[in-house]
Amino acid sequence: xxxxxxxxxxxxxxxxxxxxxxxxxxxxxxxxxxxxxxxxxxxxxxxxxxxxxxxxxxxxxxxxxxxxxxxxxxxxxxxxxxxxxxxxxxxxxxxxxxxxxxxxxxxxxxxxxxxxxxxxxxxxxxxxxxxxxxxxxxxxxxxxxxxxxxxxxxxxxxxxxxxxxxxxxxxxxxxxxxxxxxxxxxxxxxxxxxxxxxxxxxxxxxxxxxxxxxxxxxxxxxxxxxxxxxxxxxxxxxxxxxxxxxxxxxxxxxxxxxxxxxxxxxxxxxxxxxxxxxxxxxxxxxxxxxxxxxxxxxxxxxxxxxxxxxxxxxxxxxxxxxxxxxxxxxxxxxxxxxxxxxxxxxxxxxxxxxxxxxxxxxxxxxxxxxxxxxxxxxxxxxxxxxxxxxxxxxxxxxxxxxxxxxxxxxxxxxxxxxxxxxxxxxxxxxxxxxxxxxxxxxxxxxxxxxxxxxxxxxxxxxxxxxxxxxxxxxxxxxxxxxxxxxxxxxxxxxxxxxxxxxxxxxxxxxxxxxxxxxxxxxxxxxxxx
Amino acid sequence: xxxxxxxxxxxxxxxxxxxxxxxxxxxxxxxxxxxxxxxxxxxxxxxxxxxxxxxxxxxxxxxxxxxxxxxxxxxxxxxxxxxxxxxxxxxxxxxxxxxxxxxxxxxxxxxxxxxxxxxxxxxxxxxxxxxxxxxxxxxxxxxxxxxxxxxxxxxxxxxxxxxxxxxxxxxxxxxxxxxxxxxxxxxxxxxxxxxxxxxxxxxxxxxxxxxxxxxxxxxxxxxxxxxxxxxxxxxxxxxxxxxxxxxxx
Numbered sequence: 001x002x003x004x005x006x007x008x009x010x011x012x013x014x015x016x017x018x019x020x021x022x023x024x025x026x027x028x029x030x031x032x033x034x035x036x037x038x039x040x041x042x043x044x045x046x047x048x049x050x051x052x053x054x055x056x057x058x059x060x061x062x063x064x065x066x067x068x069x070x071x072x073x074x075x076x077x078x079x080x081x082x083x084x085x086x087x088x089x090x091x092x093x094x095x096x097x098x099x100x101x102x103x104x105x106x107x108x109x110x111x112x113x114x115x116x117x118x119x120x121x122x123x124x125x126x127x128x129x130x131x132x133x134x135x136x137x138x139x140x141x142x143x144x145x146x147x148x149x150x151x152x153x154x155x156x157x158x159x160x161x162x163x164x165x166x167x168x169x170x171x172x173x174x175x176x177x178x179x180x181x182x183x184x185x186x187x188x189x190x191x192x193x194x195x196x197x198x199x200x201x202x203x204x205x206x207x208x209x210x211x212x213x214x215x216x217x218x219x220x221x222x223x224x225x226x227x228x229x230x231x232x233x234x235x236x237x238x239x240x241x242x243x244x245x246x247x248x249x250x251x252x253x254x255x256x257x258x259x260x261x262x263x264x265x266x267x268x269x270x271x272x273x274x275x276x277x278x279x280x281x282x283x284x285x286x287x288x289x290x291x292x293x294x295x296x297x298x299x300x301x302x303x304x305x306x307x308x309x310x311x312x313x314x315x316x317x318x319x320x321x322x323x324x325x326x327x328x329x330x331x332x333x334x335x336x337x338x339x340x341x342x343x344x345x346x347x348x349x350x351x352x353x354x355x356x357x358x359x360x361x362x363x364x365x366x367x368x369x370x371x372x373x374x375x376x377x378x379x380x381x382x383x384x385x386x387x388x389x390x391x392x393x394x395x396x397x398x399x400x401x402x403x404x405x406x407x408x409x410x411x412x413x414x415x416x417x418x419x420x421x422x423x424x425x426x427x428x429x430x431x432x433x434x435x436x437x438x439x440x441x442x443x444x445x446x447x448x449x450x451x452x453x454x455x456x457x458x459x460x461x462x463x464x465x466x467x468x469x470x471x472x473x474x475x476x477x478x479x480x481x482x483x484x485x486x487x488x489x490x491x492x493x494x495x496x497x498x499x500x501x502x503x504x505x506x507x508x509x510x511x512x513x514x515x516x517x518x519x520x521x522x523x524x525x526x527x528x529x
Numbered sequence: 530x531x532x533x534x535x536x537x538x539x540x541x542x543x544x545x546x547x548x549x550x551x552x553x554x555x556x557x558x559x560x561x562x563x564x565x566x567x568x569x570x571x572x573x574x575x576x577x578x579x580x581x582x583x584x585x586x587x588x589x590x591x592x593x594x595x596x597x598x599x600x601x602x603x604x605x606x607x608x609x610x611x612x613x614x615x616x617x618x619x620x621x622x623x624x625x626x627x628x629x630x631x632x633x634x635x636x637x638x639x640x641x642x643x644x645x646x647x648x649x650x651x652x653x654x655x656x657x658x659x660x661x662x663x664x665x666x667x668x669x670x671x672x673x674x675x676x677x678x679x680x681x682x683x684x685x686x687x688x689x690x691x692x693x694x695x696x697x698x699x700x701x702x703x704x705x706x707x708x709x710x711x712x713x714x715x716x717x718x719x720x721x722x723x724x725x726x727x728x729x730x731x732x733x734x735x736x737x738x739x740x741x742x743x744x745x746x747x748x749x750x751x752x753x754x755x756x757x758x759x760x761x762x763x764x765x766x767x768x769x770x771x772x773x774x775x776x777x778x
Contacts, residue, residue: 427619
């Protein structure tokens with residue numbers, strides 16, 4: 001989503017972020033439009049990959065505000081436990097969390113928005129009647145017969161599966177980690193029997209699901225609120241005041257409807273947000289609605305028309321994606337080719353070193369990005385560093401293998417005839433190794449085009465953004481609007497590098513367009529060109 | 530101008546294995562000498578001492594009356610021709626450019642011309658072969674190119690390590706003849722390593738038999754046949770003769 005620039009009273013933009021699920025995108029967009037209508041310029045960073053990334057970014061002032069829930073703050077960030085009487089009271093929980101966050105992280109909770117979005121452990125209506133499920137205790141009783149599909153986030157949290165097992169004795173026959181967007185389809189199709197939904201999810205109604213009652217009051221309250229950085233609090237009190245206008249103005253039913261419009265009807269997040277702000281009487285001057293050009297029933301227009309409408313956005317995302325790939329790849333070549341050459345001279349440490357680079361590839365990208373936030377913030381820089389790290393291995397491996405294996409007889413002869421090591425490298429070893437080195441670079445390039453979708457998790461833009469958002473909102477067209485250009489880009493990059501490979505392949509190996517009989521002593525043709 | 534070779538009390542190990550054991554040898558300028566022996570005899574190791582591809586643990590190695598340690602290896606090697614068993618031509622360079630390598634390294638002003646002449650000397654037409662790639666030539670032709678490459682800059686000495694070992698019998702014979710003529714035309718010192726006694730007799734004025742890092746005997750082929758100094762030499766000759774006898778009807 002491009003930054004909307006309006007007449008500004010503040011010169012520095014407010015950075016508004018969200019996590020990659022529908023309600024988070026919605027709330028963040030409402031924050032953004034509210035600020036813009038008050039004259040602030042906003043830099044949107046939607047879809048930050050996980051709580052760790054979003055909160056880590058807020059703590060380090062890399063972002064200024066994102067929507068969070070008090071229960072998440074209590075359990076997943078603070079890891080606090082409260083006595084049951086306190087834990088059941090939303091006001092008390094809010095006070096506790098606000099105080100602790102202020103002391104520990106210097107981060108401020110604005111007054112709650114007015115609704116809770118708690119976990120809704122859901123089953124299909126037919127499952128509920130078949131096993132007589134009404135409460136979570138019922139579920140726990142039947143759980144050995146059931147397969148659970150939970151988000152990875154939920155599986156690890158103590159206010160998630162861990163706690164449910166402890167308090168209710170929930171022991172599903174199998175637990176499948178699912179991406180947030182596919183949960184509902186998985187449940188509806190019968191691939192899993194129970195999922196962790198959210199109580200304001202639009203898709204709950206769409207699929208006619210039953211939410212199980214938390215009879216032991218395990219889940220803490222999850223009041224939604226804006227979480228604000230210390231920088232914003234100190235330097236831009238006007239922005240904080242603007243955001244506070246939304247406090248207490250949203251209720252659960254409203255949120256369900258808004259979520260339904262986005263997730264079920266497929267409406268544009270930007271339009272739904274602006275409609276609600278208008279309904280609340282909070283929109284100020286007219287804002288730039290270039291994003292909301294799609295008709296309300298946008299879902300029904302053709303795919304080609306959809307892509308055509310989005311062409312400017314897609315082009316911008318493509319350019320950013322290409323920039324990320326190009327910089328990361330060039331930087332990786334600059335480091336990995338000399339590294340491969342150097343390792344060829346010190347073969348004892350070569351395999352362990354290249355092996356270590358290979359291990360880097362196995363680090364999950366979200367973990368890597370979260371790790372880098374305190375050092376590098378969010379945005380393009382950590383994304384480039386991550387992509388650079390992933391590209392090193394194929395290039396180093398290709399260079400090392402290519403140079404090591406390049407015609408040893410020729411290299412020995414060149415040495416015996418009086419070439420210097422540098423001459424051997426430039427005249428003999430590199431030219432003969434070039435095809436293998438290029439193979440490594442081509443591999444790295446195609447990998448990088450795919451991996452660059454991770455840039456979306458850390459607010460660096462690129463074609464991953466519509467993919468992540470489309471996954472979160474179950475919007476296939478949005479997914480394709482990112483995935484198809486990404487695939488085309490991968491083919492194009494590989495095509496360009498194929499040409500480069502042909503240019504660096506030594507003359508004796510270039511495939512000819514015509515065949516000539518030149519083998520053996522019975523040569524009978526004019527000199528070769 | 531041919532130059533002499535000399536080794537004095539040269540010893541070398543590879544790990545626990547003795548490669549050279551206190552070897553002393555002189556090759557006068559202009560002489561063709563062959564080092565003969567089985568694998569592990571040290572003949573290749575000794576050869577490679579002269580262009581510092583092997584740096585012996587002890588002893589002195591001299592090329593043209595100069596200790597090899599007094600020059601950088603690179604300079605030394607540019608003045609010594611070298612031919613190895615599998616040619617070692619640069620596969621991505623055309624024939625002429627391969628042959629031109631050492632003249633280019635020496636910054637000779639007419640390097641291309643020197644290369645062409647070298648090709649003619651080994652019996653290859655530079656017009657016909659100059660712009661081919663090595664993979665387009667037969668094995669025998671490739672070795673001829675390797676030979677041409679070694680003499681293009683007119684070195685004072687050529688070292689050859691089993692240069693014809695990988696060739697079929699006919700090609701080998703042809704190349705032996707070419708090499709013989711070449712050597713006489715150019716008046717260059719040659720040190721040739723071979724396991725083939727007959728070849729040694731054919732190409733060299735002096736034959737040096739080596740075994741387990743030591744010199745068993747040296748002399749003309751005739752001397753070796755008439756008066757073998759050790760049992761080993763006698764057996765070597767006998768085996769070679771038996772091989773030739775098998776070819777008689």
